[in-house]
Amino acid sequence: xxxxxxxxxxxxxxxxxxxxxxxxxxxxxxxxxxxxxxxxxxxxxxxxxxxxxxxxxxxxxxxxxxxxxxxxxxxxxxxxxxxxxxxxxxxxxxxxxxxxxxxxxxxxxxxxxxxxxxxxxxxxxxxxxxxxxxxxxxxxxxxxxxxxxxxxxxxxxxxxxxxxxxxxxxxxxxxxxxxxxxxxxxxxxxxxxxxxxxxxxxxxxxxxxxxxxxxxxxxxxxxxxxxxxxxxxxxxxxxxxxxxxxxxxxxxxxxxxxxxxxxxxxxxxxxxxxxxxxxxxxxxxxxxxxxxxxxxxxxxxxxxx
Amino acid sequence: xxxxxxxxxxxxxxxxxxxxxxxxxxxxxxxxxxxxxxxxxxxxxxxxxxxxxxxxxxxxxxxxxxxxxxxxxxxxxxxxxxxxxxxxxxxxxxxxxxxxxxxxxxxxxxxxxxxxxxxxxxxxxxxxxxxxxxxxxxxxxxxxxxxxxxxxxxxxxxxxxxxxxxxxxxxxxxxxxxxxxxxxxxxxxxxxxxxxxxxxxxxxxxxx
Numbered sequence: 011x012x013x014x015x016x017x018x019x020x021x022x023x024x025x026x027x028x029x030x031x032x033x034x035x036x037x038x039x040x041x042x043x044x045x046x047x048x049x050x051x052x053x054x055x056x057x058x059x060x061x062x063x064x065x066x067x068x069x070x071x072x073x074x075x076x077x078x079x080x081x082x083x084x085x086x087x088x089x090x091x092x093x094x095x096x097x098x099x100x101x102x103x104x105x106x107x108x109x110x111x112x113x114x115x116x117x118x119x120x121x122x123x124x125x126x127x128x129x130x131x132x133x134x135x136x137x138x139x140x141x142x143x144x145x146x147x148x149x150x151x152x153x154x155x156x157x158x159x160x161x162x163x164x165x166x167x168x169x170x171x172x173x174x175x176x177x178x179x180x181x182x183x184x185x186x187x188x189x190x191x192x193x194x195x196x197x198x199x200x201x202x203x204x205x206x207x208x209x210x211x212x213x214x215x216x217x218x219x220x221x222x223x224x225x226x227x228x229x230x231x232x233x234x235x236x237x238x239x240x241x242x243x244x245x246x247x248x249x250x251x252x253x254x255x256x257x258x259x260x261x262x263x264x265x266x267x268x269x270x271x272x273x274x275x276x277x278x279x280x281x282x283x284x285x286x287x288x289x290x291x292x293x294x295x296x297x298x299x300x301x302x303x304x305x306x307x308x309x310x311x312x313x314x315x
Numbered sequence: 316x317x318x319x320x321x322x323x324x325x326x327x328x329x330x331x332x333x334x335x336x337x338x339x340x341x342x343x344x345x346x347x348x349x350x351x352x353x354x355x356x357x358x359x360x361x362x363x364x365x366x367x368x369x370x371x372x373x374x375x376x377x378x379x380x381x382x383x384x385x386x387x388x389x390x391x392x393x394x395x396x397x398x399x400x401x402x403x404x405x406x407x408x409x410x411x412x413x414x415x416x417x418x419x420x421x422x423x424x425x426x427x428x429x430x431x432x433x434x435x436x437x438x439x440x441x442x443x444x445x446x447x448x449x450x451x452x453x454x455x456x457x458x459x460x461x462x463x464x465x466x467x468x469x470x471x472x473x474x475x476x477x478x479x480x481x482x483x484x485x486x487x488x489x490x491x492x493x494x495x496x497x498x499x500x501x502x503x504x505x506x507x508x509x510x511x512x513x514x515x516x517x518x519x520x521x522x523x
Contacts, residue, residue, distance in 0.1 A: 058360045065362040090363030092473070100464070110498035127502050153503055158494035191360075262473040273492060274467030274484070285371070286472070290462040315465060 056186065057088075057199040057238065069238065076243060080232050088238040089260040091193035097254055098194075098288040099265075100277035100297070101168065102315040107273055108133050108159040108166035115270030116170075119255060120241040121233050123225030130252040131170040131267065132216070138165045145300075170267075171196065171217035171252035172300060172308030179251075182212035188249075194281075194309055195254050197239035205247040214301050215308075218251045254278070281309070291315075368473060377469065377477035380445055387442070389429040398426045414489040416452075423448055423487070445487065446480045453481075 054060075054068060069086045076084040113131045122128040134150030150167065160166065177196050180188050187202035188209060210218045224246040236242040237257035244250050255265040259278070268276040279286035288311075291297065295313040302308075329337070386408070402419050405411075413420075425433040432440040432448050440448050450457050459465035463478065470477040481487075 060360075060362050062362045062364075088362065090360065090366055092366045092368045094368050095473075102464075107492065107495060108497060109495045110500075113501075114498050129501050132501065153500045154497075155500050156497060159497045160494065259472065262471040264469060264472055269469045271467065272495065274465070277464060277468075279472045280368075283371070283473075287463040287468065290459075291464045294459075294462075295464070315459065 056202050080229050082234055084234045086236050086242050091191055094282055095193045096281045098281035099310045100288050100291045101312050102275040103312050104314045105273045105275035106166040111270045112267035115266045119266035121227055121243050125226040128219045131168050133166055133168045136165045138163050141165055172215050172310040175307035178212040179209035182208040195256055197253055200244050200248045203248040214304055218249050220249050221246050374476040374478045377479050380480050380482045393429040411488050445482050449481045
């Protein structure tokens with residue numbers, strides 16, 4: 011017994027030394043590899059403190075890096091918010107059929123890791139009778155697998171980032187790596203995130219996801235049209251989240267989930283525009299927000315159309 | 316108490332190593348803040364230029380209502396014929412499974428002008444404007460639809476908004492949505508074998 015123990019220990023020590031040697035070797039060889047240790051990247055400033063010229067340089071460096079990594083032309087934009095815009099989102103739970111088209115449209119658009127799997131949208135299935143008066147999230151089942159949906163007597167409630175006006179995740183971040191933009195989108199500077207995951211603990215909606223390993227995105231599936239604060243490929247060890255497709259919505263387009271929804275249950279627009287869909291539904295429908303009692307003031311409104 | 320045991324005002328004197336440590340920390344702290352460390356000074360992004368919002372154009376119709384080329388125009392077969400008003404099993408048009416309230420063909424299709432629909436007051440309606448007919452029963456949906464809250468919109472929230480008319484999404488003969496096969500469920504933590512990936516999924520599972 012003792013012998014085995016001893017053997018195991020020596021093996022692991024040998025493995026450790028081997029690993030240490032590999033690391034040392036890799037460090038020496040780093041400048042030549044594609045994941046080169048980049049001094050410029052190390053001294054890169056926080057996104058909000060970058061000047062226009064510095065930002066241009068950073069974006070170009072990122073484009074080069076991603077091109078090398080994924081073998082196709084990349085664009086990394088940093089399009090700013092539009093004046094007089096505060097985004098809002100509506101979801102008609104009387105329409106949602108739980109087909110999960112939105113989940114996968116989001117994965118494709120926003121370059122989420124396929125393996126290990128990261129999904130920003132989680133569709134919860136409830137017994138319709140149980141949620142007549144009260145939604146108990148403990149009873150929501152994200153793993154339902156029926157041949158066809160909607161299943162009899164069920165209600166579907168997709169949950170992703172609620173883009174709170176009082177975001178707890180932002181308050182929890184010790185490095186100001188996450189903040190709320192002037193148009194209301196809560197974003198992350200993935201180069202400033204230290205991966206402490208305080209924000210994940212703070213978020214009451216489970217909307218933040220951590221890259222425990224290097225994200226796995228097949229080269230032919232990666233979306234090369236990206237935004238610095240949005241869908242550019244993330245690194246191992248950082249937190250990521252839904253940004254309401256910042257790369258699309260800052261250019262005036264709808265989010266990928268809105269366009270993917272086969273029943274038109276998802277609504278998106280500018281809450282400051284009295285003629286927008288979102289404004290209409292807030293004014294004319296009975297809306298509710300998730301966990302309103304926490305006073306996080308979500309800008310994601312569920313309604314019954 | 317003996318007067319000599321009272322320490323001088325200002326607390327105990329510090330030994331040189333402690334004093335130098337404090338001075339060192341102070342120098343480091345000053346350096347840190349001087350080099351731009353500490354809390355962010357920008358409330359908004361420096362690099363963002365002002366981007367005025369362009370006025371929105373009117374929504375555009377994405378696609379004309381679908382018509383079945385095999386059966387339309389109806390006049391190809393029924394030219395000059397007045398339809399039989401009797402409610403009955405049809406010999407033709409088996410593909411049409413009528414499941415729309417208590418309606419019968421001629422409640423919507425015109426009896427004499429076979430390529431047209433008609434409203435309840437018998438005024439004719441082009442196939443392409445079939446939504447006008449829908450409003451006769453489903454009037455409450457119309458404001459929602461016009462506002463873009465009922466029905467799907469694609470394109471641009473500030474720009475070219477594409478909308479659809481009723482029959483693009485709802486089969487007028489059987490308007491209820493047909494069930495769909497759902498996309499695969501997320502992978503639960505218990506089914507991911509890599510140790511790090513399992514932790515990731517556990518965190519995500521616990522998230523809702």
